[in-house]
Amino acid sequence: MSAKLADFGGWDMPIEYPKGVNGVAGGTLAEHAAVRERVGIFDVSHLGKISVKGLGAKEFVNTMVTNDLNRISAGSAQYNLFCNDDGGVIDDLIIYEFAPDDIFIIPNASNCAQVASDLSAHAPAGIEIKNIHESFAVLAIQGPDSGKALSAMGLDLNLEYMSFTKVTLPVAPEIGEVIICRTGYSGEFGYELLPQWNQAESLWKILVNEIAKFDGRVCGLGARDTLRTEMGYPLHGHELSTDITPVQASANWAVVFSKSEFRGKSALEGEKASGPKRVLRALKCSDRGIPRAGMNVFNLEGQVVGEVTSGTFSPTLKIGIALALVKPEIKIGNDVQIDVRGRMSSASVVSAPFVESHVR
Numbered sequence: 001m002s003a004k005l006a007d008f009g010g011w012d013m014p015i016e017y018p019k020g021v022n023g024v025a026g027g028t029l030a031e032h033a034a035v036r037e038r039v040g041i042f043d044v045s046h047l048g049k050i051s052v053k054g055l056g057a058k059e060f061v062n063t064m065v066t067n068d069l070n071r072i073s074a075g076s077a078q079y080n081l082f083c084n085d086d087g088g089v090i091d092d093l094i095i096y097e098f099a100p101d102d103i104f105i106i107p108n109a110s111n112c113a114q115v116a117s118d119l120s121a122h123a124p125a126g127i128e129i130k131n132i133h134e135s136f137a138v139l140a141i142q143g144p145d146s147g148k149a150l151s152a153m154g155l156d157l158n159l160e161y162m163s164f165t166k167v168t169l170p171v172a173p174e175i176g177e178v179i180i181c182r183t184g185y186s187g188e189f190g191y192e193l194l195p196q197w198n199q200a201e202s203l204w205k206i207l208v209n210e211i212a213k214f215d216g217r218v219c220g221l222g223a224r225d226t227l228r229t230e231m232g233y234p235l236h237g238h239e240l241s242t243d244i245t246p247v248q249a250s251a252n253w254a255v256v257f258s259k260s261e262f263r264g265k266s267a268l269e270g271e272k273a274s275g276p277k278r279v280l281r282a283l284k285c286s287d288r289g290i291p292r293a294g295m296n297v298f299n300l301e302g303q304v305v306g307e308v309t310s311g312t313f314s315p316t317l318k319i320g321i322a323l324a325l326v327k328p329e330i331k332i333g334n335d336v337q338i339d340v341r342g343r344m345s346s347a348s349v350v351s352a353p354f355v356e357s358h359v360r
Contacts, residue, residue, distance in 0.1 A: 001208075001218055009110035011046040014220035021212045028222035032315040035186050035227055036355075039143035039216040041207045042224055044185075044192075045200060047138050048093075048112025050105040052119065054127040058100040064122060064263050065095065066246060068256040074099050077162045077183060081246050081254050082107070082115055083264030087271060088242035089249070091115050092234060094183060096164060106138070108236050122263075136179070137200030141207060142190030142227075144358065145214040150191065152210050155180070157191075161360045172206055175199045185224060187231035187357045229312050229321060232282055232352025238293060238309045239280055239323055247271045248325065250280045278306060278325045282352040283336065285320035289345025291338045297324050298337045298344070305330055308338060316355050320345065323352075 003014035020026030034040040052061055062069040065080040072078045077096045081089050091111035096104040107115045116131040123129055141149060150157060154170030157180065164181035179194035195203045208218060225235070234240045239249050246255050247268055256262075257269060285291065291311030299305045306326030314321045322338065330336065332351055337344045 003220060006221075008221060009046060009108065011109055013046060014043065016220040016222045017218045020217055021208060024215070024217075026217050028220070028226065029315050031217045031219040031223035032226050034215070034217035035143045035188055035219060035223060036316060037144070039141065039145040039149050039211050039214050040219040040223065041204075041211055041216065042140040042142070042219045043137070043200075043204060044140055044224075045137040045197075046109040048105075048107040048109055048115070049132045049136050050107065050112065050116050050119065051130040051132050052103040052105065052123075052127065053101060053130075055101055056124070057103045057127055058097060060123060060127050061095065061103050061105070061119070062259070063261050064119060066255040066262055066264070066268075068259055069095065069097070072097055072162075075163055075165065077164060077181060079162075079254055081240070081251065082118070083246070083262075083268070084242060085264055085267065087245040087247070087264040087267035089236065089240040089244060089246060090118065090242060092236055092240055096181070111236065134197050136194045137197050137203075139193045139195070139200065139204060139207060140184055140186075140190060141193065141211070142184045142186040143188050143216070145216070146188075146190045149207075149210045149214055149216070152213065153206065159191075169203075169206075172202065175202055178203065184359065185233060186227040187233070187353060187355070187359060188227075189358050189360075225310075226312050226315055229310050229323065230314055230316055230354045231357060232323060232354065234280075234323075235310060244325065245271060245276070248276045248278050248280065275328060277328070279328050279330075280309070281306075281324055281326050281330060281332070281349050282354065283308075283322040283324055283338065283347040284317075284350045284354065285322075285338070285345050285347045287346050288320070289338060289340040289343070289347070290320040291322035291340060291345065291347070296339045297326055298339065299330070300335060300337070305336065314354060320347075321354050322347070
C-alpha cells in the first residue's frame, strides 16, 4: 500500500501510508485524525507472542510480573511490567489468561526473546515456555467507529475493556479462528485481532475494505506514536527501560506491592520508601516548540532538571507535547523550559493524558 518503511526493533515497519485508502490521502496527520474521529487499522504483527502452559502457569507468571494476575480470570487481560532483580523494566507487556494453565503474553518486538528466555530460566518443572512470535499476527482496529466496522463484518461483540474472545468471521470463515481483544495503544475504543500468521494478509484486506466505508485509514507507527504520546502511554526504551524503574516512570499503579513476591520487589520497595531521584512528567508547550527525545529540560532559573523521553507535535491540540524524566521537585503546575535545538521553548507541567481517553 505504498507505505514508507523504516527499521523498528529489527522489523521493517510502516511509518505512514501517504496514499491512504481507495485514493483518499493518508499520512501521519490524517491517520491520527482518523483514529481519534472515525477508525484506523494498524499492522503491529512485530509484537511478540509467548505461550506459558502447564499446571501452575498463572501462579508462576505472577511471581515474575509486578501486577497481580489473581485480579483477572479466563477471558481477561492485564497490563504488566516484567522487571529485573534491580527493578529495571525489561519490558512492559499484556498478559492474557485462556485458563490458569494456559497463559498468553504479548511483549514488545525487540524484547520478546529476552522475556521468553528469562521465563524459561525461572520456570519450575512442568511449565512449558514457547516463543511463538510468528504464530500469530496482530492487527489493531482503533477509533469510535471500530465496533461499527466489525459489526459490518458480522461481528457483534460485547467485550469489556481488557477482555477477549475467539471467533470465526462470518464474512471469511476460511480464515479460521481469530482472537479478538478489547485492547489497544491509541486511547480510543478499539480492538486487536490476532489471526494465524498465514491468514494475516487475508484479514488485513477485509479490514481495509471495511474501514473505507467509514472514511477510515490504514495507519503506521507515526500515528501510533502521536496517539500514544497524547495519552501519556509509555514506550519501552523511552519511558521504561532496564535503567528506568516503574517508580520513576509513575507506573506504581501497575505494581502490586502487597503481593508476596515478584521479581524486583525488594529493589522497588526500597526506591519507593526513599523516593525516586527522577519522575515522569507530562509537559505541554505554550509556544511553537516541538520537543523531541533527548532534549534537556530546565527550570526557570536555568538549571537542567531532566530530559525529554518522548516528544512530538500533538495533532489534536496543535501544540508540542512531551513526556520527560525530571527531578521530583518539578510538580504539576510548574513552568519549565525545553532546549529545542538551541532555542528555549516554554512549557507547563500538566497531568496526563493530554487528551481525554475513550478506551472504555
